[in-house]
Amino acid sequence: MKYVDEFRDGATARQLAARIAAEADPARAYRLMEFCGGHTHAIFRYGIPDLLPANVRLIHGPGCPVCVMPIGRLDMAIDLARRPELILCTYGDMLRVPASGRISLLKARAEGAAVRMLYSPVEALKLAQDNPSKEVVFFAIGFETTTPPTALVIEQAQKLGLTNFSVFCNHVLTPAAMHAILATPEARAGTLQLDGFIGPAHVSTVIGSAPYAPFPQQYGTPLVIAGFEPLDLLQALLMLVRQLNEGRAEVENQFTRAVTAEGNRKAKALTERVFEVRESFEWRGLGAVPHSALQIRAEFAEFDAERRFALEPRTGLENKACECPAILRGAKSPRDCRLFGNPCSPDNPLGSCMVSSEGACAAWYAYGRQRQGAVEVAR
Amino acid sequence: MKYVDEFRDGATARQLAARIAAEADPARAYRLMEFCGGHTHAIFRYGIPDLLPANVRLIHGPGCPVCVMPIGRLDMAIDLARRPELILCTYGDMLRVPASGRISLLKARAEGAAVRMLYSPVEALKLAQDNPSKEVVFFAIGFETTTPPTALVIEQAQKLGLTNFSVFCNHVLTPAAMHAILATPEARAGTLQLDGFIGPAHVSTVIGSAPYAPFPQQYGTPLVIAGFEPLDLLQALLMLVRQLNEGRAEVENQFTRAVTAEGNRKAKALTERVFEVRESFEWRGLGAVPHSALQIRAEFAEFDAERRFALEPRTGLENKACECPAILRGAKSPRDCRLFGNPCSPDNPLGSCMVSSEGACAAWYAYGRQRQGAVEVAR
Amino acid sequence: MCLAIPVRIEELLDEQSAVACIGGLRKTINVALLDDLKVGDYVILHVGFALQKLDETEAQRTLALLAELGQLAEAEQAAQGEAP
Amino acid sequence: MCLAIPVRIEELLDEQSAVACIGGLRKTINVALLDDLKVGDYVILHVGFALQKLDETEAQRTLALLAELGQLAEAEQAAQGEAP
Amino acid sequence: MSRLDLKNGSVEMVHGSGGRAMGQLIEELFARALRNEWLDQGNDQAQFELPPGRVVMATDSHVISPLFFPGGDIGSLAVHGTINDVAMAGARPCYLAAGFILEEGFPLADLARIVESMAAAAREAGVPVVTGDTKVVERGKGDGVFITTTGVGVVPPGLYLSGDRARPGDRILLSGSIGDHGVTILSLREGLGFEADIGSDSQALHGLVAAMVEAVPQIRCLRDPTRGGLGNTLNELARQSGVGMQLVERAIPLREPVRAACEFLGLDPLYVANEGKLIAICPAEQAERLLEVMREHPQGREAAIIGTVVADERRFVQMETLFGGSRMVDWLNGEQLPRIC
Amino acid sequence: MSRLDLKNGSVEMVHGSGGRAMGQLIEELFARALRNEWLDQGNDQAQFELPPGRVVMATDSHVISPLFFPGGDIGSLAVHGTINDVAMAGARPCYLAAGFILEEGFPLADLARIVESMAAAAREAGVPVVTGDTKVVERGKGDGVFITTTGVGVVPPGLYLSGDRARPGDRILLSGSIGDHGVTILSLREGLGFEADIGSDSQALHGLVAAMVEAVPQIRCLRDPTRGGLGNTLNELARQSGVGMQLVERAIPLREPVRAACEFLGLDPLYVANEGKLIAICPAEQAERLLEVMREHPQGREAAIIGTVVADERRFVQMETLFGGSRMVDWLNGEQLPRIC
């Protein structure tokens, strides 16, 4: 597979790792957060931590749309799904996430709710057309990458004159979350030290590299946008080590083959037409983050499930012992959770971080368990 | 089973049969029509023809609500059942009857139509309550016996304020059909000679014996109301033979344990409140018969499926070779049909008379085939 | 037409309903179409509704008549049997 | 987040859709979010939508750089290997 | 992972996906209840030795609604049904396999009850369920649970029973009353709802069969009149053997409530299903002896000789009625549906 | 009665009611396609002789959507699946039983196609379907057709294969590429719809097995990595045997389109289902010989030694990745669902 396999070469990876080891200053620590769950997944899938020197540590960030979804929003989705004559459709990722009372959409479906899995949001339109006597709600999740397709689908629904289709919008914004990370209690108290960011790959193909400029400027934190293949990641780590060694704090772009400064103008314009920024949105782990999510504009109100069904916000019941919130803030590691592994496992996930394969707990469980302490992850 | 077993005693039956043989005048023929399918069924189930002398012949009448339903009405019911969001419910008897194109309600169900079988019409109300987002239509069939329960259910639907329930009314009237029988071309031409009637058992429990008075008066045809057990039938036959021998033409009542002159006043009043007589109604075999069926009164218009769904009358496509019409007029016997037995059988019924176990063809097939010509039935 | 069967009223539940019994089988039936029912009455049951009461005296009378006709026939046959 | 994969445009169907290919697999995708696509272009595919074109030149540059860094590391290791 | 929630949990798609959750379902629910050395091995097949003799194999898929009924449930029925089909060859049933098709959302508590009932039936019959399979289908694509069981058994040397061996003059025996199972199931149908002191006759008949073939190895054929009832099953045998049959209604055991239910629904008890009765056909000379053996056995106490095989090219099954007439007992035509006229 | 309308007809409830219509369906559709001396007998069970040796029995219920797919259909799959489970004991599969659960309204033409495909698969494998059963469920209570097949076979004397026999040092062999079946089925899912030059690998493996056990009777165990895929099946074997496993990703055959589809849907090919592949574990000394025998057989041409059994109390299956790292190959957790992140 072109543009994939070339960036997975193990020999080159080991050479790059040796380069990082050579250039990393043994006298200092490099605490680097990969914001994006895609990177978290790749880090474990390819055993990147094994290749790094002990003082180059990776901190997992909140860039997994499944993991940061607050339970209350998922409860709202499950309530919707349980309405008779309503079909809720969403991506496979959300189906197993436990909401209040450990009910997931899959469990709700087993109990009779009409829940359908989509691969693409265009399927939701077809579902609405095929079920004219049902309400079809698309439970939309995701960062800036996933938002333009949702916007397009809403525009199309309007053009088609669909009267039984709406979107429960949960699209969130990357830069706002990065600001929030740098403003957590732990970050402000200095207990979470963050020396650099690995910036998202696919989000950046849409928003471009420009929106990251404030981070080096405001917080002095360097940021390197990186592709999701292991060589991309290692190169980005080397670039961060070099910035830190050289005392620079800049936005650099390792993923130049797909990311420009501007991103995808057409996709951004479409998003802008259909969505507007919310005053505030609740993130798991980060709490209410101002201007961190999108809502459907008034012009498309009839396609907004929140208005259409007059949804009331819900406060979900978190499992108190689950450390997902702290993990999502980068403040804890999965192993700090006493539920990790038993009883919480991908098979019986108690928190969202154990469900998505991008979640730190799931990634650690699937790929890291065998090392049993051999790998130093986070903190 | 009390009131059942006592009237099924074989020894007494043979004695009664001997009595009939003794009293029947060998010089004349006794052509007696059992109007009612219930009698037809009993006649074959108990092998009554075997017990009778050759000159006492039974002619099967049109008293089977399934058999006389014109194909067009059944087509209308199937069209209804095929509407999405509509559940059609009816008695098991109607399910296998072939309509145009040999489609039955069972076949329509196999193809996806929502068709439910009822034992009692009160189940239809429950179905409507349990499926508030569907239209529930009760496909009502039957003679005066079956009508009062339908009337009650319509009244109850009104009381309950149901907005998704209606009745496709096909209730028909016995006396009108008896008049029609005596006015068929064959009867008028004298090719169908009818010396007496066995009157219905259960219809008469409701309407009483009084409505039969015109038959002896107008046509000189004696009539004996008889129960459905074999001894009832044999006794009624003897009573008819005696009337004919004595030159009398009266209404007599053999089924005195359940039939009075007046019938069930309460049931009749209820029927009267909910239904009114149709100008004319199509009967299979008899054609359009004036004042022979009921329709729902305007006061209950919302429960009348014909009005609610603005149903257009349909002219069904009869199988041209099927002799059901002539059989229902008493003009032919099942064996006169060249389709009888092969390909037409209860398993693959081509006409309604082969479906209902009260149908002459089905009764003859199930119980009479073995005799292969040994039994003289009809004509 | 009109499959119906005599059942015995076992228990009156309310204006509309009663428990009926036949051959060891119990079933709740609708009795709204009949007045003055009492436990022990037999009624004709059709599509879940009691349509008419059964008159015990008339039933006995019919049975007696049937028996009589039967005996008559028997006597005659016997007579015929002797005849030839 | 955002599982996405580079695919090659095989055929442009209309304004909205194109056939894409990867590893012998063909799929109709939505290309409404990109302008000026042509057959042979590689795009990043996410939830059925092409999100961005891949820049061949940049890809080659990255690979060259990676190779260079690799060689550098190798040379260094060799040097270290000699050193002790 | 946490234990299966057998109290409030339900079947989910994941229980059929081949992973850990499926393993857990099999282990904590199926294997625990059905426990035996073969299942314990955890292989995808069972291995065992069979005694010498001809091997018999029979399979039946069980679909029934409701799943629980007086006299049993789908679990015990699935064991009895297949044991009986094996036994009808005169065989000793030895091992069972069971395939489950579960509907998403089916309560685990009900499933556990069914599997335990299955285990109890298998234990009582002495025929273990040695291998199995579980699939889960989406809600709306199944009906709670379907169970397909397959049995293997061995026919004692010297015996050969088959439906084509009935000969004119043979006697037809029936092991007990007809219609109990079918009427019990009907009585539970919503809307029909009657109460009666009846239950399904579901039971394993191999013990009775063993006694029968030991005493009368000349038996021509055995068959359990399940779907289609006595009437249809006799037609099958008549057709296979190329003979007619003459039955005597008076001799056919029929419980009063079953008869009443049939009158009241317009059904013919001859076509109502049984799940614990058998028809035996044997030469006339052995009929009395066979009847005696059957009546001595708990499962054959009400056994009766119900008719005779006759020569008839038309292969008609006919019956002398209680009333004294004669009627055809035809193949079951269509479905037996409750009717009003 | 008129002939079954195999062109435009569909399954009706009456086809399961035990009467004449059911007899007709069985005769004109099932028996006609599957035809053999046992089915011809028309009994509710089959009787046959088995060669000497330990008897093996396996059952699988087949539920698959869509029913037809490149490389096969539910009919051929139902034959292959059960033959393979029998063969994995090292046995020669001899006879099959089949139970059908049909949904009201299912087109008879599709049913005929499925049954004919089943017959062809059985013929090709030389394993006849000797007994069967048919049930019909109401529309909305099934999914077209479910088929449960059960097989019996015989293990040649001297062989004993079981999942608990893997020992540290043993080699793990795989007969060919993984994921073909699962990815083919996914590719047909509405909305996902991709085209690829792939098909299900559904095939009967007993020929390959016969060659393998003849050449290397020391084989410890065989298993077909169906649901749950290679990854889960190896975990099952590791747990049964109380060992760990060390795999080499490089050695595991994986077709390019299957790999691409997995990348694109976020699936791990290790957990994608196969229907015509087997895993063999044998002592290290015989591994090369076994590999040679497998590669000589048409069903094992792409066979490979993919790893080694190791001592590990934790029973971990681990893998050296293509990239050069090491990863856990855990039990399949949850369902593998296509994902977007």
Ligand code: SF4
């Ligand atoms: S291991 Fe489970 S409970 Fe603990 S933080 Fe992770 S998801 Fe939450």
Ligand code: SF4
């Ligand atoms: S045998 Fe069939 S086709 Fe002929 S009259 Fe009777 S129902 Fe009609």
Ligand SMILES: [Mg+2]
């Ligand atoms: Mg819903």
Ligand SMILES: [Mg+2]
């Ligand atoms: Mg409908």
Ligand SMILES: [Mg+2]
């Ligand atoms: Mg069977």
Ligand SMILES: [Mg+2]
């Ligand atoms: Mg059976």
Ligand SMILES: [Mg+2]
């Ligand atoms: Mg049987």
Ligand SMILES: [Mg+2]
């Ligand atoms: Mg299996």
Ligand SMILES: [Mg+2]
């Ligand atoms: Mg199996």
Ligand SMILES: [Mg+2]
């Ligand atoms: Mg299998």
Ligand SMILES: [Mg+2]
């Ligand atoms: Mg297997």
Ligand SMILES: [Mg+2]
């Ligand atoms: Mg069977």
